[in-house]
Amino acid sequence: MIPGIISGLIFAASLYLIFAEKLNRTITAIAGAAAMVGAGLALGFYSEKEAIAAIDFNTLGLLLGMMILVALLEPTGFFQYLAIWAARLSRGRPVRLLVLLGTVTTVLSMFLDNVTTVVLIAPVTILISEILGVSAVPLLMAEALLSDTGGVATLIGDPPNVLIASAAGFSFNDFLTHALPIVLVAWLTALLLLRYLFRTELGKQPPHADAVLKLNPAEAFNDRTTARQVLIVLGAAILLFFVQDRLHLSPAFIAVSASAAALVWVRPAISDTLQRVEWSVLIFFAALFAMVGGLEAAGVLRAVAALVAQAQGVPPVLLGMITLWVVAALSAVVDNVPITIALIPVIEGLGAAGMEIRPLWWALALGAGFGGNGTLIGSAANIVVASLSERTRTPITSALWNRRGLPVMLATCAVASVLFVLAYPWLSR
């Protein structure tokens, strides 16, 4: 009982610190993990060995491998090239620009880290808006919202998906056959809703549409040779993801091997490349795993699972819906990674109690992914876009996000709920 209370308090305090932005999330996770292991050793419910074993190296390996590939691609100007190409194609028409930039960002973020994608596309978006003479706000918000929504479609699109795939044993193809169709409908809903919400801004014809036609995408592409090499390796890795089941390869192995191949081929200045890897994210994950491992060892998550399992009378479809909305609401206010890491053992517990849990994994993925759209701090991509816009003349405020982002979250979650009910038999397979 005491270990349960202590470990629960450590986890709750950590979530609170992250939520209230009192302390950086990585620092919080490291301190929380240390406190958890310390309490575990003192009270005898958790050991150092168990803490190390709780770290999911499959998740870390996949993230590290993909981060290295992006780190190699980042300085080549490839992202800049794509954004400018999209701007030219739009001929400066606001709605077309929103659709094209939103699509480019989404497609990139389905295979690469959302944050990196947004970090690289957003400054070019501000450039395009300024020379056109239009507000960058609708475009920036659309990029964050659409990339977060689209990221749910693939195993590698979103960190919660990586976690869920690793725990549930889902393959890359499972995501394409189960999550992608739902995400596609939700994504289109989000796009149409954004078109409606920003109808005033998008209704104005930009005064300087010809300026974007004078932008030369080729000049923005600094290093084609490296970009080609990395894209070939990335393409090969994605092909391997498709056949990973048949070859019995883990996503982590594919990603790390791909990064190794790219590093050998490109032979970059390795310290520069490694500097672009987001170590704070990797350490955040590792520390969270160690912290949540303590919660599990103390029996808290088993108790939660037992509590949920008592609701046997609840129809499984309803349980899935509740999961989706609760996770979405939590993800809107707290980082979705700790939520996902904490819920994984709970769902596993329900599975051990004999419940059908495959649909619950999908509900978790959809809720964690779409929930982040709700507030400015809901996802890392939102935070990046907002903090970048703070350095411009038209900053995105929290109030604005609540008026334009929250409806998108509610609409995508509603669409996901309907499709979840309709596709329930398919999601159980």
Place this chain on the structure above:
Amino acid sequence: MTNISDCMKPNVVSITASASIGQAAALFAVRHIGTLPVIDSTGRLVGLLTLRDLLALVMPDFVRLMEDFDFVHDFGAVETRRPSPETLSRPVREVMQPPISVEQTCGLLRASALLRHHDLLDLPIVNPDGRLVGIASRVDIGTALLASWRTTPEGGTP
């Protein structure tokens, strides 16, 4: 040994902190200068207003956010951006920089290093009371310094 008082200009165009940004802009344009020292009623230096501070009011945001923008051949809508009348009527104290200055005894290399470090075009010179007595530009200081490199016909320094 030469010091900054040998190359400074004693007649300085300056402005008060309560003057408007619009008035300052007009003074920059008419006098064709890069730096306006800001002084109080007793002539004490209280700040520096540079061309850069005024141009920042219309500079596009992407210039700060992008590593490189060589591929932007036409600045389009921002090319014709002007500060709003409200901005132009704000006092210069809101956009001025801290008063970087030296006294007349300052060496030329130190003066040059200060300009470089603070990314200034001109360096104001003050007396021990903090009153503005002159100003020297990058070129004034740099060329005075280079003049001391001239070798004598025998090959030594004069």
